[in-house]
Amino acid sequence: MNTNLLYILFVAILVENYVFVQFLGICPFLGVSKNLKTAMGMSIAVIFVMVLATAATWPINHYILESYHLEYLQTLVFILIIAALVQLVETFMKRYMVPLYNALGIYLPLITTNCIVLGVVLLNAQSGYNFIESMINSIGGGLGFMLAMFMFSGIRSRIDESDIPEFLSGLPITLIAAGIAALSFQGFVGIAENLFM
């Protein structure tokens, strides 16, 4: 049981990294990874919202949608839950947790329409995880996102000061660097099965 959870966590962070392998959350990954501080704020906000969204959507999916065979409504229901949840959390934070709001508040509205949150929730539903497994998968996915953001903000600060051919500067070189970084994650394929199974 425990190895199973560890396996899910490991796979979510490294093998199936949401940014580099599954291409979810590319927009914030490219947009907010310019420096370490904003990268950290964004990834903490993403982990926070992902865990909350999973906690909110799992019971609804399991007890309402699946038991009444309404799976086709998943997309619609999940996105509305996430949007409402983010709005609620933002309002709640603004009122009762001012320091936390100051740190994360600006990132929250960005996350509502972010594919990484909806993606993780949908993948949890598709793979039939139970509640704890879903939570572990979300935490792992968030940590994987954080890892990618941290790694890439370092790479970008190096890109900023290096001499790049004019036509590649800006977005193209960022994408190419991301491609090379993604290559390193290919190395984890197949490791998890041998480690935990």
Added chain:
Amino acid sequence: MNKSKEVFFQGLIKENPIFRLVLGMCSSLAVSSTMIASLGMGISVIFVLVLSNIVISSLRKVIPDTVRIPAFITVIAGFVTIVQLLLKAYLLEINNMLGVYLPLIVVNCIILGRAEAFAAKNSIGYAALDGLGMGIGYTTALLSISFIRELFGFGSIFGIQIIPEEYTILIFTLPTGGFLVLGFLMAVWNKLATLQGKPKATLNCHACPVAGHCGEGLIRLQKSEEVQLKSETKKIDAKGDKADKPDKAEKLGEPEKLDKPKKTDEPEKLGEPEKLDKPKKTDETEKLEISNNNNEKNLRINTEKEKKQ
């Protein structure tokens, strides 16, 4: 008539959603490993985009401004669900290929972005044309990426084998290939745009559908990043191709004061790193005070680098 032509064609090239507006990156990277999947994704996006644009445009006077984003999302999610059901019923293979990226059309920035930027402000006819133009622009961009990836990665086009399998290049089928191909194609588009005197494509806040919803803090964050970006592009323009480090510093247009002590500092520092550390630091802080924000950042990076050495 003229305007409708313009509305239709701007989505194809001038405001191509992927290469110019930099929207919908996730799906364009993920499904572009084969052309069939790209075509399926493109047609699904055209369907959702045109219909949601029509519905949103016709409801634009009914939907209150404060709840417009949730209302748009609901409309879009409804159409995405229709596409999902249709694909599951008639084209199960494509449905399985697209996997989770099909429901993720809901959060594809192109659709919400067009709803917010165009459909909510224009009449039904124009909104439909805009959706069609943008959708076709997205599809052609996706097909051009997947053409390269499938041809070199699998040796085939639309599943028809052209290059024998032994001679294919595996990397194009991997996620890395998606990033690389998109990066190089983006470079080509940027080059063409700069030849015509247009700015390069950047990932920025006005492409983001929730930009209007963002707190002030985010707008500030984006502004500071934009300023940084501008100065960076200026720097690159000034730098030329072969400029080496001291050259770069000169061309950056830093005041001379900053330049001279720095140049003399560097060789000394290399010789006796520990001794000179302290005076260097004070030097550096003085410089920081004089220089503006952007140079500050550069210098900081430089000093950090030197410390490590």
